[in-house]
Amino acid sequence: MNLLVTLNDNYIRPLFVMLDSLFAHEKTPMNIYLFYSDVSQENRERLNEYIRSRGCSFFPILIDKKAFQNAPVFRYFTREMYYRLLCGVYLPKDQDRVLYLDPDILIRGPIRPFYETAFQGRMLAGVADHAINSMLREKKKAIGFLEEEIYINSGVLLFNLRRMRNEFSLEAFIGMLERYGQAVSYPDQDMINLYFRGEITFGDRMYNYNTGYGSIRGMLGHALGFDKEAKKAVIVHFMGASKPWQPAYYGKFFFEYYGYLRRRLTASEKVRFFFKPFYVAGRMGEALLRCLKKGAAGREKGAQA
Helix, strand or coil: CEEEEECCHHHHHHHHHHHHHHHHHCCCCCEEEEEECCCCHHHHHHHHHHHHHCCCEEEEEECCHHHHCCCCCCCCCCHHHHHHHHHHHHCCCCCCEEEEECCCEEECCCCHHHHCCCCCCCCEEEEECHHHHHCCHHHHHCCCCCCCCCCEEEEEEEEEHHHHHHHCCHHHHHHHHHHHCCCCCCHHHHHHHHHCCCCEEEECHHHCEECCCCCHHHHHHHHCCCCHHHHCCCEEECCCCCCCCCCCCCCCCHHHHHHHHHHHCCHHHHHHHHCHHHHHHHHHHHHHHHHHHHHHHHHHHHHHC
């Protein structure tokens, strides 16, 4: 099995957490590739020692920053997010597929079933972005997508290396970036959806589950165990700017994530995270109170009518 990650030194700890959860559930020998420009030798050595201790192989590959020097980067996005598109150039010619994973991910089960997804002749496989396709449709409309078209999330992508080698054009991709630069709000993701339009096989949401609540009702439903989609999630993706390694995070799966994260925390960081359950409980209580007030206001309005 071939896995690919692309990041800089700021995401090394989340990568270790993701790998901890991966090795806890996936026992298949893996080749793990890192595309990087700014990862220190110390961190590369740490990754190599850890990955090889799990019976897997590690291949760090240096990418020239100039490849995407003019590509748009803003908010919490990094230039390394584009590097995955070079998989057909830098990965071994005898490999026919590679699974790309963002570092802000929690693995909860075997990922081989998704890795073995049939491409059906297409260039990649991905999972629909639930939030954008259901609640944020204007995002995909801004780049010219039709209402009925499926827009995928770029955090979990299975690349058909044979077609990427022969058909992906960096020049064409950069040209598209220049044309759509002002319209994109999720730079690499918007452009991946545009460039590979019609060339994507769609996988089940369980292999790229968005941790957003979507609403107060969704928050409470998840807390009470009614979130059926969350229960069967295999790959949990902490999308957005709020991340589970930040003390203020109160989204889904934090406590499960913390089970791996705590191994990577310093003593002082563990003290800060000690108060996390109280913070999460407080936020849940606030949400419940708002929900009750809203319901009471609705009933009062109905009685007056």
